[in-house]
Amino acid sequence: MSTHPPAPATGPAPSGVASGPPGPSAHPEAPHARLLPGRVGGPPRWWDWALALDPGLGRLQTGWRVLLSMITSLTVGYGLSRALGLPAVLGMTVGGVLGLVSAFLIAENTRGRLARALLWLPVPFSAALPVSAAVRPYRVASMCLLVVGLVLVMVLARFGPLGLLSGTLIFVALLVGEMIPLPLAQCGDLFGVAVGTAVALLAARLLLCPPTPREDLLRTQRAFVVEARRITGAAATALEPGAGRAAALRRVHRALRGLNTTTLIIDGRLAQPELAADPEAAELLHQYLFDAELALHGIGEAVTALARHEVPDPLRRALVEGLVIARDTPLGRADALRPVAVRIRDRVADTPGLTAQDDAVRALARRIGDLLDALADSLASWLRLGRRTSTSGASVPFQPTVVLENGRPAGTGPATQRVVTAHGGRGLRRIVPALRAPLQAATAGAITLPIAVAVNPGRHYWGLVGVMVALLGTNTTRERLRKLGDRAAGTVVGGVLGVALLRLIGPGHVLWTLLVIVAGLSIGAACMQRRYAYLVVGLVAALVQVYGLFTPYDAMERLLVDRLADNVLGMLVATVCCLLILPVPTRKVTREAVHGYLSAVEELLDGLAERWRDPTAAVRPRGAARAVEAALHQVDSAYRPLVRMPRGTRGRSADTVLGLLGTATRHARSLAVAPSPAYGTGRIMEVLTSSLRALDHRVTTGEHGGTWTRVGPLVSALRPAGHARPDRALCELASLDQALAAFAQEKGMTVVDAVGPDTLVTVRGAVRCPEHDDCEVSVTVLDDRGTRRAQVRSADGGYTVTGLPRGAYTLIVSSPAHPPRAQSLLIRRSGHDVRHDITVTG
Numbered sequence: 001m002s003t004h005p006p007a008p009a010t011g012p013a014p015s016g017v018a019s020g021p022p023g024p025s026a027h028p029e030a031p032h033a034r035l036l037p038g039r040v041g042g043p044p045r046w047w048d049w050a051l052a053l054d055p056g057l058g059r060l061q062t063g064w065r066v067l068l069s070m071i072t073s074l075t076v077g078y079g080l081s082r083a084l085g086l087p088a089v090l091g092m093t094v095g096g097v098l099g100l101v102s103a104f105l106i107a108e109n110t111r112g113r114l115a116r117a118l119l120w121l122p123v124p125f126s127a128a129l130p131v132s133a134a135v136r137p138y139r140v141a142s143m144c145l146l147v148v149g150l151v152l153v154m155v156l157a158r159f160g161p162l163g164l165l166s167g168t169l170i171f172v173a174l175l176v177g178e179m180i181p182l183p184l185a186q187c188g189d190l191f192g193v194a195v196g197t198a199v200a201l202l203a204a205r206l207l208l209c210p211p212t213p214r215e216d217l218l219r220t221q222r223a224f225v226v227e228a229r230r231i232t233g234a235a236a237t238a239l240e241p242g243a244g245r246a247a248a249l250r251r252v253h254r255a256l257r258g259l260n261t262t263t264l265i266i267d268g269r270l271a272q273p274e275l276a277a278d279p280e281a282a283e284l285l286h287q288y289l290f291d292a293e294l295a296l297h298g299i300g301e302a303v304t305a306l307a308r309h310e311v312p313d314p315l316r317r318a319l320v321e322g323l324v325i326a327r328d329t330p331l332g333r334a335d336a337l338r339p340v341a342v343r344i345r346d347r348v349a350d351t352p353g354l355t356a357q358d359d360a361v362r363a364l365a366r367r368i369g370d371l372l373d374a375l376a377d378s379l380a381s382w383l384r385l386g387r388r389t390s391t392s393g394a395s396v397p398f399q400p401t402v403v404l405e406n407g408r409p410a411g412t413g414p415a416t417q418r419v420v421t422a423h424g425g426r427g428l429r430r431i432v433p434a435l436r437a438p439l440q441a442a443t444a445g446a447i448t449l450p451i452a453v454a455v456n457p458g459r460h461y462w463g464l465v466g467v468m469v470a471l472l473g474t475n476t477t478r479e480r481l482r483k484l485g486d487r488a489a490g491t492v493v494g495g496v497l498g499v500a501l502l503r504l505i506g507p508g509h510v511l512w513t514l515l516v517i518v519a520g521l522s523i524g525a526a527c528m529q530r531r532y533a534y535l536v537v538g539l540v541a542a543l544v545q546v547y548g549l550f551t552p553y554d555a556m557e558r559l560l561v562d563r564l565a566d567n568v569l570g571m572l573v574a575t576v577c578c579l580l581i582l583p584v585p586t587r588k589v590t591r592e593a594v595h596g597y598l599s600a601v602e603e604l605l606d607g608l609a610e611r612w613r614d615p616t617a618a619v620r621p622r623g624a625a626r627a628v629e630a631a632l633h634q635v636d637s638a639y640r641p642l643v644r645m646p647r648g649t650r651g652r653s654a655d656t657v658l659g660l661l662g663t664a665t666r667h668a669r670s671l672a673v674a675p676s677p678a679y680g681t682g683r684i685m686e687v688l689t690s691s692l693r694a695l696d697h698r699v700t701t702g703e704h705g706g707t708w709t710r711v712g713p714l715v716s717a718l719r720p721a722g723h724a725r726p727d728r729a730l731c732e733l734a735s736l737d738q739a740l741a742a743f744a745q746e747k748g749m750t751v752v753d754a755v756g757p758d759t760l761v762t763v764r765g766a767v768r769c770p771e772h773d774d775c776e777v778s779v780t781v782l783d784d785r786g787t788r789r790a791q792v793r794s795a796d797g798g799y800t801v802t803g804l805p806r807g808a809y810t811l812i813v814s815s816p817a818h819p820p821r822a823q824s825l826l827i828r829r830s831g832h833d834v835r836h837d838i839t840v841t842g
Contacts, residue, residue, distance in 0.1 A: 040221045040331070048226045055223035055262040056216045056269070058407035061209070063526025066103040068209050069201055070518045073099025076200040077193055084189045089549075090180065094190050095197040097172055098125065100521065102201055105165045109213040109272050111206065117162060118202040122194035124169040130187040132177025142178060143453070146464055147445035149174040153468060154437040171468070178461055213272045220269060223262045224289060229327050230255040231296050235303040236323035239316055245307055252300045260629060263293050264402050264409045267626055271400030279397035283620070284385050286398055290622045291378035294669055298371045299323075301666075306364045315365055318347040326372060334383060337376035344369035399620065401627035406529055409630055411637030415593040416475035419584050436582040441471055443581055444574040451569060456562045466570020470578075476586040477575060478640065483532055484571045488564060490536025494520075495560040497537065498544025503553065505545075513549070517542040586638070591699055593638040597631040597661060598696045601740070602689060604628055604668055609685045612676045612729075625672035632665050656746055664739035667732050674729040681733070684711045687754050688737055695744045708744035708751045711737045716832075761827050764800040765837040772817060775840055780812040781825075799838070813838055 054060055077095020081088050098121050108114040128149070135141045149171040156167035176182075182190075234251035237244060266289060270282040303323075311319070322340045329336060348365045403410040420433045444467045452463030469487065474480045498520075505512045524538020544556065551559055578584075604624035610617045639654045691708045698706045715734040741751050769775030779799050781790040789809070790801045806827040814820040818840050825836055 040218055040225060043330070044229070048222075048229075051219065051223040052226045052230065052258060055258075055265050056220035056407065058216070059526050059529050061216075062103075062107075062528065063522045065107070065205075065209050066100070066525040067518060067522035068204055069099040069103035070096065070521055072200050072204040073102075073197050074514065074518075076197050080193045080196045084192060086186060086189055086193070090182075090186070090190070091193050093176065093180065094125075094193050097176060098122075098169075098194060098197050099201060101165070101168055101172060102198075103525065105161070105168060108161075109211045109216075111211060114205060114211055115202055117165060118198050118205065120162065120165070121169065121198040121201070122191060124166040125173045126187070126191040126194050128170040128173035129177055129182070129190060130184055132174045133182040133184050133187060136177055136181070143449050143460070146171075146174055146178060146461060147442060147449060150445045150464055150468055151438045151442045154441045154471065155434075157437070157472075158434060175461055175465075213269065217266065217269045220262060220266050221289075224259065224266065224292075225331060227255050227259040227262055228292070228296055231259065231300055232323045232327040235299060236320045236327065238303050238307050239311070239320050239323070249304055249307060252303065256297055256300050259293055259296060261409065261633075263289055264626070264630055264633065265404065265407065267402040267630075268400070268404035268409065270398055271402075279399075281385065282398035283623075285382070286626070287622055288378050288382040288385065290626065290669075291673060292375060292382065294673060295371045295375035295378060297666070297669070299368055299375075302364045302367050302371065306361065306368075309358075309361050309364075311361055311365075315347050315361070318344050319365060319368060322368070322372065326375070331379065331383065334376045334379035337372045337379075341369040341372040341376070344372070399623060401623050402630045408529060409633045411634060412475040412479070412589050412593065415589050415596060415634055415638060416584055418596070419588050419592050423582065423584075432582060436584075437471065440574065440577045440581050441467065444471075444570070444577040447577070448570045448573045451573075452566050455569070456566055459562065459566065462563050462566035463570040463573075466567035467574045468570075469567070470571040470574035475584070476589050476638070477579060478586055480571065480575045480578065484568065484575070486531065486533035487536055487567055487571060490533040491540050491560070491564045491567065493533075494537040494540025495544060495557075495564075498541035499556055499560075501541065502544055502548045502556070507548075513545045516545050520545075590635075590638040591702070593631070593635045594657075594661075594699045595696055597628065597635050598692055598699065600624070600628040600631040601664070601668060601736075602692050602696075604672065605685060605689055605692070608671065609681070612681060615676065621672035625669045628665055628668045632661055635661060653746075657743065660739050660743040660746065664736055664743070667736040667739060671729065671732040671736060674732055675727070677727050677729040679727075679730070681730070684714045684730075684733060687711050687714065688733070691737075691744070692740070695740065695747065695749065698744070698747055698749055704748060706744075706749040708741050708749050709754045710741050710751060711754050713753045761804045761806065761832065761834055762800065762802045763804055763825065763827070763834045763836055764798065765835055766798050767794045767838050767840065768797075769815075769818075769840045771841075775815055775817060777813055777815040777818075777838070777840055779838070780814075782810045782812065784808045811836070811838070813840060815840055 050060065051057065073095040074092050075095075077091040077093070078088055080086075080095075081091020084091075102118060102121060106114065106117045108117055132142075132145065135145050149167075153164070153167035153171050156163035231252055234248045234255060237248035238252060240248075267286055270286060306319075322344050325340050326337060345366055348362055348369070403414055405411065405413055420436060423429075423432050423436070445464055448463040448467055449460060452460035456462070466487075470480050470483065474483055498516075501516050505516065520538040520542035522538075524535040524542075527534035527538075540560070544560070547556065547559060604621065604627070607619035607621055607624050611619050611621060636658060639658060641654070687709050688711050691711075694706045695708060697703070712734050715730045715737075745751050763781075767775065767777055769777075774797075775794075777794045777799070779792050779794070779801065780788060781801055781804065783789050784807060789804060792799055792801055804827060806829060809825040809827070811823045811825055812820055813823060821840075823836075823838065825834070827834055
C-alpha cells in the first residue's frame with residue numbers, strides 16, 4: 001500500500017479517522033477544531049483496537065465494575081464481620097453477594113439513580129434473609145420458599161431495573177439462607193454488614209467508576225473514527241495488486257458492519273437522560289454521523305466493485321494515495337479531503353487508456369472522489385459541533401429510534417415483547433402477558449426441585465439457578481438452547497481451569513484464592529456480552545476456589561458434575577415449560593421482527609412523501625432510516641440459528657431474506673438523504689406503500705397470495721427526454737422497490753408491474769412539407785385493433801400525441817393540400833418519449 005505523504009499544497013484529509021496533529025505553523029487549525037475532544041479526534045493510539053472490539057468500552061467497564069465491587073465488598077464484609085464478632089466467611093459471603101449482584105445489575109447512567117439503587121441493596125436482601133433462616137429447618141417449606149423467590153424475580157422484573165434488582169436480591173438471600181445454617185440472632189448484625197457494604201460500594205463506584213454517559217458517548221464516537229480508519233486502510237489495500245486483495249475486501253466488510261453497529265450504539269446513547277437534555281445538538285450529531293457513515297459505506301462498495309476491474313496504474317495510484325491520506329489525516333482537517341477528491345476526478349479525466357468500455361471504472365473512480373467530498377462535508381460539520389450546541393440548532397429535535405440492550409443494539413427483545421403484549425386482550429386476558437413468565441417459572445421450579453433433590457439432596461438449589469438462568473435474558477427457544485450449550489461448555493472449561501488453579505495454589509493461601517475469584521469474575525464479566533460461555537468459565541473457575549475451602553480435592557470433580565447436571569436439568573425444564581405454557585414460538589417472533597422492519601420502511605416512506613410535499617415539514621428521514629437499520633438488526637437476531645454460523649451457511653431461506661433486506665436497507669439509507677425529486681411521486685409512493693402493506697399482511701398472518709406491484713415502470717416513465725437515468729431519489733426508490741419485490745416473491749407473493757397514467761408515452765415530432773412553407777395536417781392514431789386512440793392537429797411545424805401505452809399503431813396523416821397517408825409506429829417501451837417525424841408529399 002502506498003504510504004507517500006501528501007503534498008504540502010493539498011494537505012491530508014480525514015476519513016473520519018485521526019492521526020497525529022501537525023504543527024500549528026504548517027497547518028493552523030480552525031478555531032472549532034479545539035472544541036472536538038482529543039479522545040475523539042486525536043492521533044492513533046495503540047489501544048484503538050479495543051475500541052473497535054468494544055465501542056464505548058462497555059464490556060471493559062463491566063469487568064472493571066465487577067473487579068471494583070468484589071474487592072470493596074469482600075474487604076468491607078471481612079472488616080465488619082470482625083468488628084461485629086461474626087464469622088469472617090459469613091460477612092464476606094453477604095458482602096460478596098451484594099457486590100456481585102450490584103456489579104451485574106446496577107449500571108445506572110446518573111449519580112442519583114446509582115445512589116438510589118446501591119442504597120436499596122440491603123432492604124430486600126435483609127428482609128428475605130431472616131425469613132429463609134427461620135424456614136430452613138422445615139424442608140418442604142424451605143423448598144417452596146425458593147420457588148416463590150424464583151417467581152418473585154419474574155414478577156418484579158416487569159417493574160424495571162429496580163424491580164429486577166429487588167427480585168434477584170430476595171432470591172439470592174433465600175439461597176444464602178438455604179446454603180448456610182444461619183442463626184436468627186445474627187440477621188441483625190448481617191443487616192449492618194449489608195448496609196456498610198452498600199455504602200462502601202456507593203463510595204467506591206462514585207469515586208472510581210462513576211456514571212459518565214457523555215464520556216461513554218465520546219468513546220463510542222472514537223470507535224467510529226477507528227472503524228473509519230480501518231475501512232479506508234483496507235480499501236486502499238484492496239486496490240493494490242497482489243494476493244491480499246480478497247482478505248482486504250473482507251476487512252472492509254467487517255469494518256463496515258462494525259461501523260454500522262457503532263453508529264446504532266451512538267444513536268441509542270443519545271437517548272440517555274443526560275444527553276437527551278440537548279435534543280438539538282443530539283439531532284445534529286446524529287445527522288453528521290449518518291452522512292459520514294453513508295459516505296464510508298459508499299466508498300467500501302465502490303472499492304469492492306472497482307476491485308473486479310482492471311484499473312490503469314495512474315488512476316489506481318491516485319485512488320490508493322487518496323484513501324491512504326483519508327486514513328492518516330487528523331480529523332480536524334476535514335476540508336483537506338476536497339483537493340484529494342479533485343485530484344482523483346482530474347486523474348479520471350486525464351488517464352490514458354480509458355475507453356468507452358471502461359465506463360464502469362470511470363464512474364466508480366469518480367464516485368469515490370465525490371464520496372470523499374461528501375465525507376469532508378459531514379466530518380467538518382461534526383467537527384464544528386464539537387462539544388457544544390449549534391447556535392442554529394436542528395430543525396427537528398432528536399427522537400430515539402434505536403433501543404439498546406446491555407449497551408448493544410436490541411436483538412429479539414422488542415419483537416418478543418410485542419408478541420407477548422398481543423396475547424392480551426379484554427377482561428381477564430389483559431393479565432396474560434403479566435402472568436406468562438411467573439407461571440413458567442413456577443411450573444419449571446415445581447418440576448425441577450423434586451428431581452434435583454432426588455439427584456443431589458444437598459445442593460438441590462442449583463436446579464432452580466438453572467431455571468432462572470434459562471428464563472432471564474432469553475426470548476426464544478433457540479436462545480435458551482444456545483444459552484444452555486454455553487452454560488454446559490463454560491462449566492466444563494471453567495471446571496478444568498478452576499481445578500488446575502486450585503491445585504496450583506494449594507490449601508491455605510487465602511489471598512491467592514481471593515485473587516483468582518475476583519479475577520475470574522471480572523474477566524468473565526468483561527467478555528460476557530461477546531459470549532455467555534466466557535462468563536460461565538470465569539464464574540465456575542471462581543466458584544471452584546470457594547468450593548475448595550470446604551470440599552476435599554478428590555471430591556471436586558463429582559461436585560462439578562452434579563452442579564452441571566442440576567443446571568442443565570433446570571434449563572431444560574424451563575425451556576420445555578416455555579414451549580408449553582403461554583408459548584411465544586420463534587416463528588412468531590421472527591414474523592414480528594420482519595413486521596417491525598416493514599413498518600419502519602413504511603414510516604420512512606411516509607416521512608419522505610411529507611418532506612417532498614413540504615420541505616419545511618418536521619420529519620426526520622435520517623432517524624427513520626436508522627430505525628430501519630435497527631429493525632434489520634432485530635431480524636438478523638431472530639433468524640440467528642441455534643449454532644452460530646457465518647452468513648452463506650445458515651440456509652437458503654434465511655440467507656436470502658437477510659440479503660434482500662440488507663440490500664433494501666442500503667437503498668433506504670441512501671434515499672433518506674437524496675434530494676427531493678424534480679417530478680411528482682404521489683402515484684409511486686401510493687403504489688409502493690400499498691405493496692408494503694400487502695407484504696406486511698402476508699408476513700404477519702401467513703396467508704397465501706397477495707400481490708406486489710413494482711413501481712419501476714412508474715419511475716421509468718418519469719425520466720425526462722434525453723436523460724438515461726432519473727434523479728437520485730427516483731433511482732433509490734426503484735432499487736428499494738426491486739429488493740422488496742424480490743423479498744415478496746420469496747414469501748410467495750405475485751409480483752406484477754405497475755400500469756397507470758404515469759406509464760403512458762408521449763409521441764412528438766416535426767411535420768415537414770417540401771411543397772409548402774406552412775402545411776397544417778391532422779394526425780389520427782389507430783391501435784392494432786383499428787380503434788382511434790387520438791387525433792391532433794399540427795402547430796408550429798410539429799405535433800404531439802400524449803397518453804399512448806406501448807404497442808403497434810397506425811398514423812393517418814391528412815391535409816387539405818395532400819391526400820391521406822398511413823404510417824406505422826411501434827412503441828416498444830414505456831417510460832420513454834418517442835420521436836416520429838412526418839413528411840407530407842404527393
